[in-house]
Amino acid sequence: MAVRLFEGKKQAAAYLQYRLAPHELTSRIMSFMEKKTPKQFNLAVDVGCGSGQGTTLLAPYFTKVVGTDVSPTQLEMALVRGFPANVSYKQCPAEELPFTSGEVDLVTAMTAAHWFDHQRFLQEADRVLRPGGCLALLSYTMDMELEYGDVSNTLNDICKEFYAALLPFRNPYIGSISLKIYSDMFASCSYPDKEWNECLCVKRTLPLSGYIGMVETFSSYQALQQQDPAEAERLSNDIRNKLLSTMKVSSPDTEVTVIVKYFYWLARKP
Ligand SMILES: C[S@@+](CC[C@H](N)C(=O)[O-])C[C@H]1O[C@@H](n2cnc3c(N)ncnc32)[C@H](O)[C@@H]1O
DSSP states (O other): OOOOOOOOHHHHHHHHHHOOOOHHHHHHHHHHHHHHSOSOEEEEEEETOTTSTTGGGGGGGEEEEEEEESOHHHHHHHHHHOOOTTEEEEEOOTTSOSSOTTOEEEEEEESOGGGSOHHHHHHHHHHHEEEEEEEEEEEEOSOOEEEOTTOHHHHHHHHHHHHHHHGGGSOTTTOSOHHHHHHHHHHHOOOSEEEEEEEEEEEEEEEHHHHHHHHHTSHHHHHHHHHOHHHHHHHHHHHHHHHHHHHTOOOTTSEEEEEEEEEEEEEEOO
16 A cells, blocks of 8 residues: 655645755666666656656656656646656556556656555566666665764754654654665565665755755654644744754854765666
8 A cells, every 4th residue: 555645735845945856876876777788778767756856867868757656746846847858747656657568777766665555566667667677766864964064963963853853753654764665675676686775875065944944845744744733833943943053153044064864776677
C-alpha cells in the first residue's frame, strides 16, 4: 500500500521553493550508467518527481526525460518551475508506469521511493527497464547540519532539537528511519551489478530561512502543521530565533552552509 501525501497547494509551492536539486547525485548515477553502456541514452523516468528539481537535472543526458508523480498539485509546480524541451511530466502511480516493457534506460526515484508500495514499484521498474538499464534510488537523512563561523556545534544542537520535536509526527508508513526501507529494497533487488552508498554529503549555501523552509517541507512538519498549526508555527519560530541568537544576527536572510546527508543505491538490469 502506498501513501498519498504532498497534495496541498501550499506544500507543493514550498517544495518548489525549498527542495534541493542534487546534481552531485545525478553525476554519480550517470557515471554508473556510462561504465557499461554508450554515453547517449534515450529515455529516463523520474518517479515521484514532485516539482521536478531532480527531473530536470537528467535532461542533458537523455533524448527524453519524463517526470511522473501521483500528485497533480506537485506536477503543477513542476510546470511553474519551467523545464528543458526534452522534459515532460505525467500523472500516474509509481506502481503503474505508462511505459512499454523494456523501453526505459534509467528509472530514478529521488526522496520518493519510501512512499511507494516498495515491492510493486521494484517490479514495475524492472518491467519498464531495458536489459542494461539502471535503477537509481536516493534519499537523505533527516539530520541535516549547519555550518556558520565557530558556532556550528551549538547550531546543530538546536537543529537536533527541531528534528526530535518532529520525530513523533513521522508517518508510520516510513517509520523512524527511511534508510532501513532503502536497504531492504536494495537487498530484495536481484540484479547482480548493484551498489549501495551510505553517505554523500551535499553542501549548499542558503539563507537561514531556506534551511527552515526545507525542514518545513518534511512530511513530519506537515503532519504537525495539520494537527496543530499554532504549535508548528511556534516550534519553527522558536528554532529560528535560537539559531539567529546563536549566530548573533537578526536577519533570517543571513547565509549558512547546509549539509545534507544523502544515501543512494544503483543497480543495472542484467
Ligand atoms: C518527498 S517528495 C520528493 C519529490 C522530488 N522527487 C524531490 O526530490 O524533491 C515525494 C513525491 O513522491 C510522490 N509520491 C508518493 N507516493 C507516490 C506513488 N505511489 N506514486 C507516485 N508518486 C508518489 C509525492 O506526490 C511527492 O511528490
